[in-house]
Amino acid sequence: MSEDKQKLINDAVEKALSGDADAVNNIEDRVTRAKAKAALVKAKREQPKKEDSNDDASKSDEKEQPLSDNTVQKVSASLIAKFPKSLDGEQNSDWIQLKPESWFEIAKWLKDNPDFYFDSLQCNTGFDLGEGLLESRYNLHSMKHLHSIEIRIKVSVEKPDIPSVESIWRVADWFERETYDMFGINFIGHSDLRRILLPEDWEGWPLRKDYEEQETYHGIVVPKVKEGWE
Amino acid sequence: MGLLENRFDDNVVVEKLDKLLSWARSTSPWFFQFGTACCAIEMMAAAASRHDLMRIGIIPRSSPRQADVMIVAGTVTMKMALRVKKLYEQMADPKYVVAMGSCATSGGPYWQHGYHVLKGVDLVIPVDVYVPGCPPRPEALIEGLLKLQEQILEGRPLTRKTG
Numbered sequence: 341m342s343e344d345k346q347k348l349i350n351d352a353v354e355k356a357l358s359g360d361a362d363a364v365n366n367i368e369d370r371v372t373r374a375k376a377k378a379a380l381v382k383a384k385r386e387q388p389k390k391e392d393s394n395d396d397a398s399k400s401d402e403k404e405q406p407l408s409d410n411t412v413q414k415v416s417a418s419l420i421a422k423f424p425k426s427l428d429g430e431q432n433s434d435w436i437q438l439k440p441e442s443w444f445e446i447a448k449w450l451k452d453n454p455d456f457y458f459d460s461l462q463c464n465t466g467f468d469l470g471e472g473l474l475e476s477r478y479n480l481h482s483m484k485h486l487h488s489i490e491i492r493i494k495v496s497v498e499k500p501d502i503p504s505v506e507s508i509w510r511v512a513d514w515f516e517r518e519t520y521d522m523f524g525i526n527f528i529g530h531s532d533l534r535r536i537l538l539p540e541d542w543e544g545w546p547l548r549k550d551y552e553e554q555e556t557y558h559g560i561v562v563p564k565v566k567e568g569w570e
Numbered sequence: 571m572g573l574l575e576n577r578f579d580d581n582v583v584v585e586k587l588d589k590l591l592s593w594a595r596s597t598s599p600w601f602f603q604f605g606t607a608c609c610a611i612e613m614m615a616a617a618a619s620r621h622d623l624m625r626i627g628i629i630p631r632s633s634p635r636q637a638d639v640m641i642v643a644g645t646v647t648m649k650m651a652l653r654v655k656k657l658y659e660q661m662a663d664p665k666y667v668v669a670m671g672s673c674a675t676s677g678g679p680y681w682q683h684g685y686h687v688l689k690g691v692d693l694v695i696p697v698d699v700y701v702p703g704c705p706p707r708p709e710a711l712i713e714g715l716l717k718l719q720e721q722i723l724e725g726r727p728l729t730r731k732t733g
Binding site: 537539553558560561562563 | 686
């Protein structure tokens, strides 16, 4: 690039940054104009960083926290006020750990409360944590406020009962059926809690860590039988 | 030589009825149109215009009653195995089975840990031709079907089996 053009671009970018938006658009040569636009974008991207580093350090503490963390902390703060004793163990800024007992009321409140308005259950999945503990995790999202949180509920293998939220989020119907199918977590109050993927007369819960597959299914051998194929 | 010599006009071929029947069968093994997984895509490609199974007399039929060949195209889960068996039983004799792809022949990638996958469709129904591949290309399927045609041609439907 010739020095003239480089100078032209630099001038245009400087003008644009100081408020004259047409400075770049008025460049006649198409290629030079494109280069000037690219330079302008780059300059704009670098600008706020410089201001940040120059500004006082006290403000940056507040800015460091992302929005999602704020949501979790906001929700858990109001949860403690509204449903004391509903939180389970130590909390952190990534998810909310709940006890199963009052989950239905909390879910209803999370959906109806205008401050949070979690109208979308994006996912429900199960976990086998080992040591006789199962966990059900819910990812909630608000279409209105565009924020999201994760709820985790631990239950024991001996009594894997969690209230169903099917009547709150309709989509939970099949989510909970799948979690039931794979982990054997009972969703109390679900209208139609059957296996969804596996056949109805299947034995056991396949994604639990202590799962052992059954020998036969309707006379068909289930484990691998053809020796010498590997 | 023999009894039949010079007894017929030109353009007449004398053969066993057995061979005529198996020839007729081998040139039109219509297959049952259903797929259980990704192999079905290759089966569709084989039946479509580029590979054109129709030129060797093979066309898909949508009902097991009208089909001679069942191409098991894809993973067969335990839940599906009972249905596959039922569909096979609904087909009219003579019937043949082609196990297409790794899953249908041996369980494929679900061999070790797939608790829900049938380890080869031959545990449920008798298989005539195995086509390896994951999934096999249409050429491989056509090769398998040609092998099946050879098998049918060798068959003797009218000859009483001994033993």
